[in-house]
Amino acid sequence: MSTGTFKCWCASIFGIFALLYCASVFAELRIENAWVKLAPPGARANAAYVQLYNSSDAPVVIQSLSATCCAELMLHRTRYVNDKAIMEHLDQLIVPANGKITLAPGGMHIMLLGARKPLQQGEQIELELHFASGQQQTIHLPVKADDD
Amino acid sequence: MTINAARTGWVFFALLCLLLGALSAKQLFAALVNKPLVLERLQLLPEPKPLPSVLLRTATGDAFAREKFQQKWSLVFFGFTSCPDFCPMELQKLGKILKLARQEGKPLQVVFVSVDPERDSAARLAEYVAFFHPQIIGLRGDNPAIANFARFFGAAYDRSALVNNKVLSIPAGAAMPALAGDHYQVNHSTRVFVIDPQGQYVGSVSMASEAIGDSTESLWSDLNKVF
Numbered sequence: 184m185s186t187g188t189f190k191c192w193c194a195s196i197f198g199i200f201a202l203l204y205c206a207s208v209f210a211e212l213r214i215e216n217a218w219v220k221l222a223p224p225g226a227r228a229n230a231a232y233v234q235l236y237n238s239s240d241a242p243v244v245i246q247s248l249s250a251t252c253c254a255e256l257m258l259h260r261t262r263y264v265n266d267k268a269i270m271e272h273l274d275q276l277i278v279p280a281n282g283k284i285t286l287a288p289g290g291m292h293i294m295l296l297g298a299r300k301p302l303q304q305g306e307q308i309e310l311e312l313h314f315a316s317g318q319q320q321t322i323h324l325p326v327k328a329d330d331d
Numbered sequence: 332m333t334i335n336a337a338r339t340g341w342v343f344f345a346l347l348c349l350l351l352g353a354l355s356a357k358q359l360f361a362a363l364v365n366k367p368l369v370l371e372r373l374q375l376l377p378e379p380k381p382l383p384s385v386l387l388r389t390a391t392g393d394a395f396a397r398e399k400f401q402q403k404w405s406l407v408f409f410g411f412t413s414c415p416d417f418c419p420m421e422l423q424k425l426g427k428i429l430k431l432a433r434q435e436g437k438p439l440q441v442v443f444v445s446v447d448p449e450r451d452s453a454a455r456l457a458e459y460v461a462f463f464h465p466q467i468i469g470l471r472g473d474n475p476a477i478a479n480f481a482r483f484f485g486a487a488y489d490r491s492a493l494v495n496n497k498v499l500s501i502p503a504g505a506a507m508p509a510l511a512g513d514h515y516q517v518n519h520s521t522r523v524f525v526i527d528p529q530g531q532y533v534g535s536v537s538m539a540s541e542a543i544g545d546s547t548e549s550l551w552s553d554l555n556k557v558f
């Protein structure tokens with residue numbers, strides 16, 4: 184084998200691996216059942232719920248969230264201790280490799296604070312997931328009164 | 332030796348018969364006499380507890396005394412209107428139950444007691460409860476009155492704020508200091524308390540289940556068994 188062919192082989196193998204690597208880095212989460220709960224009048228916050236599926240072989244870490252509709256977004260979990268509901272702050276969300284996580288009423292939720300104007304039923308909210316890898320993903324959530 | 336073994340065997344057999352007989356008799360007795368109430372979610376108290384005096388007011392400012400719990404069933408829930416996840420979920424379910432009760436002509440009232448009087452003004456409370464059902468009654472009062480009412484049911488709550496990077500915990504009954512600002516946490520009971528038409532606290536149900544799908548139906552079917 185000549186040096187030229189060898190280099191060529193190396194380059195293409197490297198290329199294939201690079202492509203595979205990129206594919207896994209850019210792997211987006213599959214989003215299901217995403218919605219924002221319509222808040223009662225005068226409410227200070229809305230809760231958003233979603234199911235996140237990760238079909239890649241590496242866990243996906245959501246480091247933060249943002250949305251143009253609202254000043255601040257937080258990750259919370261309602262926990263139950265001795266019959267009391269306690270809201271716990273979460274620093275990040277980890278979607279396990281080849282797994283899913285569910286944000287649903289009474290459990291984990293995204294809290295939307297400081298809406299520029301009250302979120303209306305039927306409205307679509309655009310929300311940005313910021314991953315620890317530096318990547319981002321935009322998801323869309325309709326505002327609904329109930330999960331149906 | 333063999334006689335002893337045989338005797339032990341007989342004694343054992345006799346004891347077993349006695350035990351089985353007693354067990355089945357007990358079951359039969361329970362089935363015939365007690366007709367046990369099979370409830371899925373509702374936990375009844377061993378004995379009903381008459382309500383103490385109530386020093387709370389509705390969002391329109393009317394006194395809501397103990398007498399208001401007479402002649403109808405009541406479901407009482409403690410929460411706060413800035414609650415984004417748990418309270419709306421609960422009130423939505425209680426609103427559905429109230430609707431079912433109205434449809435079937437069952438006398439029922441749903442009472443939401445705010446444990447956050449500093450932030451929950453009368454106007455805010457009225458708007459909040461009406462969102463879930465126009466007939467839900469919102470109650471408020473001063474901190475000691477709320478704490479007394481909650482203590483009667485064993486409904487725990489507390490509030491906590493972050494002040495100068497330190498967690499400030501405000502127990503039930505105490506006023507929220509102004510320095511805590513407007514953003515603080517309220518931890519509160521997840522139970523719904525059931526009061527009978529004689530004004531007695533008879534039982535409660537925990538709504539803290541993560542599986543929320545059928546809790547409205549199962550609670551409604553339980554309530555129908557005791558109504």
Ligand SMILES: [Cu+2]
Pocket residue numbers: 259260270292293294415416
């Ligand atoms: Cu929250």
